[in-house]
Amino acid sequence: MSAPANFNGQTPKIDPANAAMLLIDHQSGLFQTVKDMPMTELRANATTLAKLATLAKIPVITTASVPQGPNGPLIPEIHESAPHAQYVARKGEINAWDNPEFVAAVKATGKKQLIIAGTITSVCMAFPSIAAVHDGYQVFAVIDASGTYSKMAQEITLARVVQAGVVPMDTAAVCAEVQQTWHRSDAEQFAGAYSAVFPHYQLLIESYLKAQAVVTNNEQLDSQRG
Amino acid sequence: MSAPANFNGQTPKIDPANAAMLLIDHQSGLFQTVKDMPMTELRANATTLAKLATLAKIPVITTASVPQGPNGPLIPEIHESAPHAQYVARKGEINAWDNPEFVAAVKATGKKQLIIAGTITSVCMAFPSIAAVHDGYQVFAVIDASGTYSKMAQEITLARVVQAGVVPMDTAAVCAEVQQTWHRSDAEQFAGAYSAVFPHYQLLIESYLKAQAVVTNNEQLDSQRG
Amino acid sequence: MSAPANFNGQTPKIDPANAAMLLIDHQSGLFQTVKDMPMTELRANATTLAKLATLAKIPVITTASVPQGPNGPLIPEIHESAPHAQYVARKGEINAWDNPEFVAAVKATGKKQLIIAGTITSVCMAFPSIAAVHDGYQVFAVIDASGTYSKMAQEITLARVVQAGVVPMDTAAVCAEVQQTWHRSDAEQFAGAYSAVFPHYQLLIESYLKAQAVVTNNEQLDSQRG
Amino acid sequence: MSAPANFNGQTPKIDPANAAMLLIDHQSGLFQTVKDMPMTELRANATTLAKLATLAKIPVITTASVPQGPNGPLIPEIHESAPHAQYVARKGEINAWDNPEFVAAVKATGKKQLIIAGTITSVCMAFPSIAAVHDGYQVFAVIDASGTYSKMAQEITLARVVQAGVVPMDTAAVCAEVQQTWHRSDAEQFAGAYSAVFPHYQLLIESYLKAQAVVTNNEQLDSQRG
Amino acid sequence: MSAPANFNGQTPKIDPANAAMLLIDHQSGLFQTVKDMPMTELRANATTLAKLATLAKIPVITTASVPQGPNGPLIPEIHESAPHAQYVARKGEINAWDNPEFVAAVKATGKKQLIIAGTITSVCMAFPSIAAVHDGYQVFAVIDASGTYSKMAQEITLARVVQAGVVPMDTAAVCAEVQQTWHRSDAEQFAGAYSAVFPHYQLLIESYLKAQAVVTNNEQLDSQRG
């Protein structure tokens, strides 16, 4: 089943109208253990997904693994950026899909596609992704909005979930596949999301606006003064 | 469908007589965000593809994503190196395949194989590649003539397009699969293309010619003078 | 057969009640040749697997490749951490699966799932994994509790075993898939296992306990003294 | 003069009461060329210096190199974070110290110590640093609040300025040497500055507060529910 | 066809009695362009394959790409280590499989398995590997006895050949799968081969022999003298 699972001949891509997002165990303690990518980028990417879901009105379900212990609380940006997100407390189950309330919440969205990110990647993201494939969902795993303890662990997990029929995505691809076009009224809000994923984009915007202002305002170059 | 898609028992390789090339969104602003490979190598590789298409008379279709904004203009080498390329302006669609004029231009080539490169890899290259597979094309994705924001993002995208039945290629392999043999009158022009992809090859040529000149001209070694 | 082999529609995950663990050739001499990951992490991961098997009462079979020669002895932690492990001496066979006593010992466990780690990855882990798939086992290869001579060699082997239908795992995923829940009486012992795989987790625990002690004991901050 | 220059037996450290800060050419276009460190870290560090100067009432002088051209505008955080900063426009001089207004502005602060950061490191930071040493200032170069085109270029510049008698600093050391003690009323504002330089510090604070809240509120662990 | 091609239910492993080895374009000029691994390791690995074939009486066919030009001559170790190797000159064809004499030479071996290494990986190794799969051979690609211009190019090629049904191998795995057991009279010659692939193994042997000599000769430790 290493082809994309449960697509039955459809193109394996996100349909924003038919997708729910699961953000699992993005907790301040677990983030200290992330070594496969800069933690700041993970934090930015996970937050970007939450913002994206809000922009595109995609339902979000969150959960945390024993946040009262050393794993720590969910990073606050998740719910700040997705105020509509529904938090489901577990009872110690490591695989969120083993928690009946969580699965029920997913089912209640009525969506057939799941966009999943979680920390630790090989556990909190991979276990529910593989389980959801078995239950018939089309699953998109956002590998770089998940984090784990080594680059090698990330690569192993990528291979495992692809083998299981999960579609792997990076954060930028999720944003763009949901956005679809720049010809929409909320395009600027989407552009804002990209600046977190591509920090050099903010520089582009700053330079672009200044270059145009120089023309508009007829500014002289400093090196041509005096 | 993780076997090469739409080959129906044929060897999954490029047939230059049956291929079109799509060069998507190689823009000066987007290039600032590329971090999975040195931007200079991306620029050289994308330019090499354009030159190759000219040498082999492969039709080229180009497009850009809102080049009037911070994404910036297409790098000039693309059209300079492929003067026969046809540029299709989009109307804000992120996936070039969502633009009917673009798809029509591809169809008008009459080719069944598509060689696709685009920046950002996971978006501008991957989306049309996956869509074209669904429409029955044999698709070759040139991963290192595309660029993206992290090595991890590139690896995720490689896994996604392979899972979707796209054949992954590097730039050198595309050149060589199109060239086929050194026993052709334009072999030297092909050799020129390789120097951009393998910069040490230019050193080889310089050393080779000098070594032969020493024999031909009977030059004495400096260390044996005086 | 690049889908997970021998699962016949079951979810490709570890069932602790139906699994045996094979720890192959983790020897002090061979460990000197490991270059795909820090040897200390390999040593910690392999030891963690042995502890996990003890906690979860998973049968363990060990073996070594000519430990009387330069390969050296098994690292002592393996049997110290899994006192119930059964050691099978081979007679020079490189592939442990070529040794009839080894295969018989595996068969005698009555399990249908095999969790396999071995050093050198591409040989001691990969050969028996591929052979066991052919004999009908569901095989989980623990890539980062195995070690080899280059990162590239590790990546090649990952591709080979996945292609053969083996399920790739990292050490943390094996622990978590076996543990299943924190709602169990031996949860703290599992937590101990994670500290070896995620060394920053020990810092988390230390900080957590101190932060709570400050409240409980009403400690004043040093910077607010004097 | 490779000992710290102009200290005359004093300890070579920052005296906040006697220091001015020079922030040179942190421009959106130049930032695209920075490759010795992640640009996001450079941006955070430069901004942190500006905030620090505001907190500690250290005079700041800024300047830019032809901001009307491709170098682009100063990143806005510099003046937003240091509203008291004085901007000096140059007339094309590459070395800010060659601009008489700039030197006059420095002199007008009446300070004998200069904390200097600039992009490109080997030019915009190094040239005025070396010149200021020659004019008798004690100079502290903040290497990681400056950025340049390669790690090697950064290392060469570090060697050059140290050889010239400049004291090299990292951003965290500047903050701490200015702050001196946590026993001050604005300690929390300093703590905020560190989160930008040490992003894992924000995680520490989040985990710390949650761990204490669990005690204070007598929260039960999820894994002990049900 | 991303399962191992042409195995028809057999375990996808090398059968030394049924295998031929193809060593393609390991030339001194092309080696200057190799950047995906240290060239010294590539040279050692390619040489090791040649030695292995000699030990195991596996037929070897070699070829070179225009060795009279800048590509340079075959490195001499290939034929020195495999004196029985048959060299087939091509006529400029890039894909060795396009040269009828080459294919005929392969066919004449009567073997059904091909062990293939070549430089440049994505061209000289990949093209004949994919073509041979199509002609019904079981193909083993030795990725780290091949070399190419970037790590990314190597990774792309690994994905392409695996997708095409080729079995990827590292050099050590090829040696071990051919050797099968240490219980053979020529075991020491195989051990010699490993020292080239695992250079730390030579240190192990030196230390091992010295440690035993200390016992045998009753040597005193220097630190216990005098």
Add this chain to the structure above:
Amino acid sequence: MSAPANFNGQTPKIDPANAAMLLIDHQSGLFQTVKDMPMTELRANATTLAKLATLAKIPVITTASVPQGPNGPLIPEIHESAPHAQYVARKGEINAWDNPEFVAAVKATGKKQLIIAGTITSVCMAFPSIAAVHDGYQVFAVIDASGTYSKMAQEITLARVVQAGVVPMDTAAVCAEVQQTWHRSDAEQFAGAYSAVFPHYQLLIESYLKAQAVVTNNEQLDSQRG
């Protein structure tokens, strides 16, 4: 003063009879921010220094920066390994040398040489090192038993302390310079210390003992059995 400070013609090396050790701010929270080296190695190196001081009867003074806050407690190994260490609480001073009790404790040892390690390197290690030089001490800074937020920050700090006359050391050099000879009754205890700094040394010992046991016990090689 970039020559070793305060040596007055003596060789700049540690005299164990005249040295005190200062271990500063090795705290569980601060360790989460360390990125210039693997935290596990930092933890092992700092612990090794504590053990070394115990073995060599070198006085140790420890301190922590607001351990009641997010910085967290001292890692327990420090005092466990150096039970004779004296802990000096500060009152918020960042530079331990600004705390009069700390300086008094150092002075009370009567030693003229100081071996200093601290986290964060550029602050907790560098500030007291530079201050102690000014007060006439011979200072040895143990760079890799200190930790900081980037490799660049470590390099900058190395340059700064060397420029100030501090002698830079790595942990192994400190151990060896203190130990002086293997011809001492506690040599084995020193050997134990090295295993933490050089983890491959433990493998060497295991292999060494086994190799000798094979001779002593006349063991047969497995590959020569049966």
Add this chain to the structure above:
Amino acid sequence: MSAPANFNGQTPKIDPANAAMLLIDHQSGLFQTVKDMPMTELRANATTLAKLATLAKIPVITTASVPQGPNGPLIPEIHESAPHAQYVARKGEINAWDNPEFVAAVKATGKKQLIIAGTITSVCMAFPSIAAVHDGYQVFAVIDASGTYSKMAQEITLARVVQAGVVPMDTAAVCAEVQQTWHRSDAEQFAGAYSAVFPHYQLLIESYLKAQAVVTNNEQLDSQRG
């Protein structure tokens, strides 16, 4: 003599009116051995120095080490970019300063400052630099317009030449210190030089011009069409 040698109280910077440039042994064969930086960047940097000297009318002396042998010819860009350069053939001396004609040519320039780059860094650059210091010259070593066999070798050489009183420079700093100001008629030609050293600068220029053209031409954004 680790302060900049022979400056006698002058600021250690380049005075274009008093400098000569020595470009030593930049040969096609030697370039194959360069591993401390991408060879393409070395080639661009060395060429940039030659162009700079032409722009600033700085005399250039070149030489090569036995170019009739495997070291190969000088790369052609050197003399193409500095047509006024004087080539001095040696007679096998490794240190160019051991060749009397070479030293005489340097002396004939009448300059007191030498800007030196050479491949191999530790030999062809370092030997004449150290010798020239001894003969009273002010020497600037351009480390990244020189190349060598490992990053470590580059770092060792940097330390050696700095210790000997040579001033280390990167290529960009040399260009800028010679140029001095953008307020000059040939500023654009200098700008061209920077594009080779900072390849992202060319992107900046392309984006800048397009952004201004959009305003000037009143272009509509594609995403606002239709």
Add this chain to the structure above:
Amino acid sequence: MSAPANFNGQTPKIDPANAAMLLIDHQSGLFQTVKDMPMTELRANATTLAKLATLAKIPVITTASVPQGPNGPLIPEIHESAPHAQYVARKGEINAWDNPEFVAAVKATGKKQLIIAGTITSVCMAFPSIAAVHDGYQVFAVIDASGTYSKMAQEITLARVVQAGVVPMDTAAVCAEVQQTWHRSDAEQFAGAYSAVFPHYQLLIESYLKAQAVVTNNEQLDSQRG
């Protein structure tokens, strides 16, 4: 004393007629712990120094640290390549300079310059180097013919020995400074030494000879046949 020590105005370079070489503790066990450079390169470089000393008739003194224990024997190439080397057994002293026989052997050479390499760098190389400086020798430390446990440890040691007045060298620079000119009868033997340090040089020679043979023998290019 951070200028080169004991040179008294002489150029700080090797005078082959006045130099002795000390090769310290290059042992098979210690080599397993080397992580600052590929061990194969260390082995090649140390061996190259031994060969160089033989070629240039430089006296060599070797020693080992308790070679009867886990440190293992000297690698055999040292004495094989320098048959004239004198081995001095120590009695457990870690610093070879603490062993009177060793110092006496050095003194007996009558040389004033010492070329020193040793493993572990920060101990076996650094301690005797610093001690020898104190005894009035001119010392050249060959950093990359020494090895240690981390790149950071190597960098720290480089800083320490330079600070102490030792001249740092790489292996290639030592060879070239001893050789002086290619205009000598044993030039080819020196060239052989470089191939070990610059492995790409062997490729250059192979290509060079073939290129000339093509001219000499009037060979046709394969691509022009048929």
